Amino acid sequence: MNMLESFNSALDYIERNLENEIDENELAKRAHCSVYHFKRMFSYLADISLHEYIRRRRLTLAALELQNSPVKVIDVAMKYGYYSPDAFTRAFQVQHGVTPTELRISNQSLKVYPPMTFRLSIGGGEPMMFRIENKDEFQVIGITNRVTPIEMGEHPGVEQVWRSTDHDTYAELKSINNVEPFGILHVNVGEEFGNRKADYNYYLAVASTEVSPDKFSRLVIPAMTWVVVDTKVPWEPGKWKQIYGEWFPTSGYEQVEGPTIQVGPEIQIGVEKQLLTEEVGVEFWIPIKKAR
Template sequence: MDMLKGMNDALSYIEENLGEHIDLKEVAKIALCSEYHFKRLFSLLSGITITEYIRRRRLTLAALDLKDSHVKVIDVALKYGYQSPDAFTRVFQNYHGVTPSAARNTEQNLKAYPRMTFQLTITGGTEMKYRIVEKEAFKVAGIKYEVDMVNGLLTPDYEHMMSSISDEKMKELESSSTSEPRGVIHVTANYSESAEGKTAFDQYIGAAVTQAPSGNDSVLDVPALTWAVFEAEGAWEEVEDHWQRIYSEWLPSSSCELAQGPEILASKKSEIWIPIKEK
């Protein structure tokens, strides 16, 4: 519950400071967690990045400000962090579909992105089986894709990533596994958010190994971490649902937060590995 209150306190702080510079380190401090944890959790729970949320809220309020004929476009632009009318006009038109000047028309249709709040919803007692694992450093060796996510869509998409790996290569990766989690694993690492609200990360499809293999495989060094390991049986849609429940149900009720590190889907045992640390 403390986590839920912290997230909503952070959103209140953002709302009160949309016309000012917003330091996400300060926002995370109000949410009682690390900046990495706040950004990642917000993105997973809301479906958009925190920077994109702030941008949409500012453009919503900017449209309301422009309804006052005495307010200059340049003043609205500066208020919401744009250094020139041209930059503001471009972003405003991309979002609302019209220029700031046209938005003054009282009959003009505009977009509104409401303020967000987080609530705890009890949907039924479906148990989650997990264990806590203290694991020494290891490596992931395999195929690496640099992935961008825009409006919830991956580029390249997961189907493309998987289909581009031959059956022979998948067998090779599976046989090269020398460390837990065993078999072919899917690893999301180096998650980042741009100032424009876009997300990017490295996706590895490979195997956990103790020593980097010779050859052309990409290698990710994973430091010693504490992991929450969840059983995740079922089809891909069920795994995705289970993954979502980890962030929306298990984390808020635990004494842990996300640690900065990769997230792993192990296919051999159908497990989700999440790096955690004590708050």
């Protein structure tokens, strides 16, 4: 079974179990990959998180059922996993623009999300430069901040690090970079994906074997295999599609949980916004393992 068939088998399982608890391990089994990789792939291929897709499908079926049958609102809510009527009403109104009760007494339009299917598309016109890197455990040392992501642009928590770092601190940080990967590292730990954003830890760091000075934070990165993608910043949205829609399905690898690392670019110290006047080449490191 190829990746397309595997992922559609997982989607079929979701569709047949929208009234039940959906077992993520069963999804991964059908998709022939780990839960983590399936969620990551789904997010980038569908432009929506798995959690949000399931929520939208359940609220779609709930609305159609309320519109076409006399069943009680509370019964529909419980059928689709909402054991609090208030929670069901809030979620329903966010998606459809009306409450379940208002739907019953008026002829309102509904926001319906049909079942999703992955289909083959022709791609690969743009070359992608990458290498596989097996790397022993190493440490990064740098400045860290907890980041709350936003939909567009640089996240404020990341910009805060860039803005608040002074020239002497930045120079000291660069001076202790004595092992690969060489250069300024932008390390994200625990970053979510798709439309379901969550806070994560960002490090402006370097790889080093030295003892971390007190002013910096230390992060140990375990031995891992990485795919290292040569790309440019500012990031183009199409690059994610290329990595997750073209490279992963044909590579024989899947992503594993762990930090992602962008090597470069240098930052401008103390400025409100980072302004790039031209594209800058960087490396993007993604932790991987051999697929099943």
